[in-house]
Amino acid sequence: MNRSETVWKSLGKEGLAIRAPWPTVGEEDKLLTRQAKFLRDSMKIFRTATGKAKKGWKTATILVADNYPQWKVDALLWMQSSYDKSTGSFPPTFMKDLKDWTANNVTDKKKIKLTMQFVSFMKKEVDDVGEMAMDTTSPFDQLAIMNESLAYIKSQLNLEEVNASRVDDPELAVPDKIAGNVMPGKPVLWLR
Amino acid sequence: MDLRVSAKDLIPNHLTMALYNHAAVWDDEPDLWPRGYYTNGHIMVDAEKMSKSKGNFLMMLETVNKYSADATRFACADAGDTLDDANFSRDTANAAIVSLSNESAWIKEILVDTDKSTLRSGELNFMDTVLQNETNRLVKATEDAFEAMQFREGLQKGWFEMTIARNQYKSYCKDSGIAVHEGVVRKWCESLVVIMCTICPHW
Numbered sequence: 271m272n273r274s275e276t277v278w279k280s281l282g283k284e285g286l287a288i289r290a291p292w293p294t295v296g297e298e299d300k301l302l303t304r305q306a307k308f309l310r311d312s313m314k315i316f317r318t319a320t321g322k323a324k325k326g327w328k329t330a331t332i333l334v335a336d337n338y339p340q341w342k343v344d345a346l347l348w349m350q351s352s353y354d355k356s357t358g359s360f361p362p363t364f365m366k367d368l369k370d371w372t373a374n375n376v377t378d379k380k381k382i383k384l385t386m387q388f389v390s391f392m393k394k395e396v397d398d399v400g401e402m403a404m405d406t407t408s409p410f411d412q413l414a415i416m417n418e419s420l421a422y423i424k425s426q427l428n429l430e431e432v433n434a435s436r437v438d439d440p441e442l443a444v445p446d447k448i449a450g451n452v453m454p455g456k457p458v459l460w461l462r
Numbered sequence: 463m464d465l466r467v468s469a470k471d472l473i474p475n476h477l478t479m480a481l482y483n484h485a486a487v488w489d490d491e492p493d494l495w496p497r498g499y500y501t502n503g504h505i506m507v508d509a510e511k512m513s514k515s516k517g518n519f520l521m522m523l524e525t526v527n528k529y530s531a532d533a534t535r536f537a538c539a540d541a542g543d544t545l546d547d548a549n550f551s552r553d554t555a556n557a558a559i560v561s562l563s564n565e566s567a568w569i570k571e572i573l574v575d576t577d578k579s580t581l582r583s584g585e586l587n588f589m590d591t592v593l594q595n596e597t598n599r600l601v602k603a604t605e606d607a608f609e610a611m612q613f614r615e616g617l618q619k620g621w622f623e624m625t626i627a628r629n630q631y632k633s634y635c636k637d638s639g640i641a642v643h644e645g646v647v648r649k650w651c652e653s654l655v656v657i658m659c660t661i662c663p664h665w
Contacts, residue, residue, distance in 0.1 A: 273566040274665040280574045293653040298599040306592040418588045425637035
């Protein structure tokens with residue numbers, strides 16, 4: 271007898287697996303898919319951080335941020351205003367509009383390039399997951415995911431101890447240089 | 463005729479002529495004309511063209527005897543969906559023999575041989591909901607791919623991404639020192655078995 275049929279029977283199923291109807295499943299929860307991706311991407315960031323870290327650090331803290339800096343919030347709000355909810359897309363003139371908008375609204379010349387890069391990156395995110403990618407705050411509780419996953423993170427990264435915190439937690443007094451790298455969806459593993 | 467499956471080198475001659483013939487014979491009955499053609503590229507073996515001089519021919523019976531029918535079908539599905547040349551990889555066929563057997567062993571181990579009382583049930587934790595959601599997403603994505611005759615894409619979602627999701631779930635549970643959730647794992651297993659029956663019906 272085939273293995274798949276043996277397995278099927280041992281799972282207590284009637285009839286043959288090859289005749290079984292296609293599995294009925296619930297709708298995908300796209301926000302949950304993003305949360306899962308958040309954890310996967312975070313692990314990648316943390317692996318790089320432990321690989322690059324100078325020897326001798328004693329404490330590992332995961333820093334998460336719920337908000338973007340103001341210039342990114344401005345860019346996201348502009349994207350939201352340009353997005354057509356009924357068709358779920360941006361206008362074909364999007365990149366040109368972006369150029370005009372940055373020229374008129376971003377005063378710091380250096381920020382123009384950064385804004386363009388940020389917006390085109392976020393546009394891809396919107397194509398991927400929909401308009402929620404333009405939320406100006408994290409649409410889910412990053413700290414809760416990190417806290418629930420600490421044992422997994424610790425073991426995957428071979429750390430002795432790790433904890434997680436909001437980057438603006440006053441008790442931590444995170445230096446600006448480190449804090450500036452923490453974004454919604456992009457945590458930082460702070461080794462010190 | 464609903465569908466004629468052929469190769470891309472026949473588009474400019476045979477397949478086009480067949481359309482002309484149908485149109486000429488049944489000129490006022492277009493519902494008798496072919497409704498669909500599907501063509502694929504040539505089949506390569508390990509990224510090389512099969513040729514007499516190289517002796518790298520794979521014959522159907524020989525291949526089935528060597529890798530089993532299912533591993534052969536698996537490697538064919540993985541060979542490619544587009545008009546580009548499809549690549550039958552011997553490594554893929556070999557790896558399929560092992561991974562198919564490992565998966566059925568794992569399913570049996572976790573849901574049949576393991577004492578049920580050692581598995582978790584009831585409330586779902588974060589990673590339980592993630593695996594459940596991945597199962598939902600991938601079953602649907604596989605269905606969409608198969609309906610469009612995108613078998614490589616379907617295999618990618620329905621086998622490779624399914625097993626990746628489960629592997630992450632497994633290590634998450636192990637590292638967190640908790641048992642896997644019976645209901646969530648059962649749904650994943652049942653879905654995988656049915657999905658894979660399409661490509662590997664003898665598995």
